[in-house]
Amino acid sequence: MSDDPTSDWAPTGIDVSVPSVARMYDYYLGGKDNFAVDREASDQLSLAAPGTQALAVNNRRYLQRAVRVLAEQFGVRQFLDHGSGLPTQDNVHQIAQQVHPASRVVYIDNDPIVLAHGRALLADNATTTVITADMRDTDGVMSHPDVEKLIDFDEPVAALFVSVLHCVPDSDDPGDLVRRVMDRLAPGSFIVVSHLVSDDDPVRERLTDFMLTATQGNWGRVRRTEEVTAFFDGLELLEPGLGEISAWRPDGRPAPVQESAEWIEFGGVARKS
DSSP: OOTTTTGGSTTTOOOOTTTTHHHHHHHTTTOOOHHHHHHHHHHHHHHHHHHHHHHHHHHHHHHHHHHHHHHHHHHEEEEEEOOOOOSSSHHHHHHHHHHOOOOEEEEEEEEHHHHHHHHHTTTOOTTTEEEEOOOOOOHOOOOOOOHHHHOOOTSOOOEESSSSSGOOOOOOOGGHOOOOHHHHOOOTTTEEEEEOOOOHHHHHHHHHHHHHHHTTTTTOOBBBBHHHHGGTTTEEOOOOOSSEEESOOSSOOOOOOOOOOSOOOOEEEEEOO
16 A cells, blocks of 8 residues: 555546656645655755745745736736646636636646646636646647637737746747747737746756656756746836846745755746737
């Protein structure tokens, strides 16, 4: 019998011997939807990069601030959350619908556990859904029946890529993914990005190798700040521009201090004109 008390809720066909980025993130945020293998990988990662748990918490708060700003200040009513991860507190739909109750949100993830938990959470919410899809398949995502039902692509949409593009390998060109999505969205749409970066070559290689090994190749790489900056080409950056995400429009809530900075979450919010 497994010594992992959560092992009995894994959907059929899920290999719980391989860590999942979504479940590692859940563990860092204090969630319970993770397995022993995810916790072990996360603890090992924290030894390699001690600031990672604070980084994860600050990244989540950045997502929450960005959604609130777009909903309150820019009137955004539609959100596509690419690589959304497992539900936690103050999810995108909860923040957006506090501002505008009719806001529509689609969560996109390729982890079946995300689908199982998301569907349970959203059973009574007619304007929010979660789909299992590969976010790299832009045509497949945007033509998905649940997406077509909720999202009006003639109106502005906020496309969220929060702490997920570093999971995309260079062979799948994350910058091109961003461009394809933005090309499909109406003028006045927004993009929200955060991405793990380091401008120290040995650190970047070491942490990339760790994640590739831990996830058995289901990852991309840590990139340089200039590479992530290029994702925003042709878009209008909102103030304060690009940078370490805890500095993006702070809301006064006390934030954990990232005790080490082997890598940071770098990004910002931009608008399509």
